[in-house]
Amino acid sequence: MNKAELFQQIKRKSSFLCVGLDADLSKIPSSLLKLEDPIFEFNKQIIDATADFAVAYKPNIAFYEALGPKGWESLQKTLEYIPSDVFTIADAKRGDIGNTSGLYAKAFFETMDFDSITVAPYMGIDSVQPFLEFKNKWVILLALTSNGGSSDFQLIESKSGKPLFHEVLEKSQVWGNTDNMMYVVGATRGELIAEVRKIVPDHFFLVPGVGAQGGSLKEVAKYGMNASCGLLVNSSRGIIYAGKGEDFAEKARQEAEKLQKEMADLLEEYCG
């Protein structure tokens, strides 16, 4: 899926919502646990309930990896179940030397057929490029994350006065283009989103940290939106665990719809 097609979908659904599929055996309704593949069954019902409002799904790979080979089977089935016009993100935070990144790319782009993968920048250009060599696939590079520890290194100022995340944005934007590279930009501080938008005006951002992690959707749109929307805002727990009982899918649908309605207004206001 290229950038224009993604924007088409955003306009069609009046939404830039990404639903995080962080299915956890200890949190899904107990009635599912007796089924053969509870994780897939949970995801399937969440996808059915939210696909009208979501333009992207983002399985957090750790949740599947923690379950061993069976987890990978649930992940594969989930991925195949996602409607083909919805963007898929392997939230895997991978990155290694060239030949190894090439194998991670193979794992997520060939063995599985994700549209994109999140990648950590610490090892530099040759750890990122192997992912960019796959046609119609995307790298979503960590720039500014939303967790507490993000200030440990991402905000360190270099001699030239720029925090590390600026260096990451400036250097990496020429490795790919706006059709194969996005950035992870945390939603915790509006003025930082504005800073990022200045450096990479045309790239899409994947924004975690709205909801459970405390960011405001309005701030994100105000400071981060561009003429092609340029935002995928993720919500995981706030949607998939909105209900804890048999009605979890219905509750998830209500939460997703609520966010979609807010997003429709914001699209009109900032991307008219």
Place this chain on the structure above:
Amino acid sequence: MNKAELFQQIKRKSSFLCVGLDADLSKIPSSLLKLEDPIFEFNKQIIDATADFAVAYKPNIAFYEALGPKGWESLQKTLEYIPSDVFTIADAKRGDIGNTSGLYAKAFFETMDFDSITVAPYMGIDSVQPFLEFKNKWVILLALTSNGGSSDFQLIESKSGKPLFHEVLEKSQVWGNTDNMMYVVGATRGELIAEVRKIVPDHFFLVPGVGAQGGSLKEVAKYGMNASCGLLVNSSRGIIYAGKGEDFAEKARQEAEKLQKEMADLLEEYCG
């Protein structure tokens, strides 16, 4: 395994060799391909052939992940086959927000029973700490890697005149201790290894980049060794693909023994 036990093993085998288990279906002898689990069979023979000379084994997780659920089964079987007194490293370069890193830790320390995992530092303290909460398990944090792209960010100087990898070493060394934290330190430049050793005098280093990536074992020992050895030097392709035919295990054994003999001399010279 704690640091003292690791050093015991190093003294007993007169070796600080780590063998990288980067088994690749396109490179292993074709005679293995007709077996039910060629990757495990290859690893098994490599382990049998090299266990006298290796103090650690390091499967590169990407090689297994690229094969889907079957790859994870081969990995699990390989891990179970490694003799229990040999240190095991999941070379996975993981790292994410706290609850997610906790799940990666579960994947590699509980679902599987690795002694250690390589972790990327970009997201800071809360992306590393969940791994450190497991008793008798280790984080091997990326500090200075051996690939070309390592200079993109790791060498950027901060306002205080320190390159980023210094900041990573200085900040992170208080997150854990010398019994649960090591560092990845590339072998490509001796004087940089000396710099790292000055900042973290007592930690173990995992050193890739000897052999195929061009580093010199003697330089690594000269600049990096401390009173408890403090080094695990990895060789992957140089050992496991030393032979391409039926005699691959015998050839691997010869290469491992050659390195072990060099290491025995270096241990005597610099860690007497």
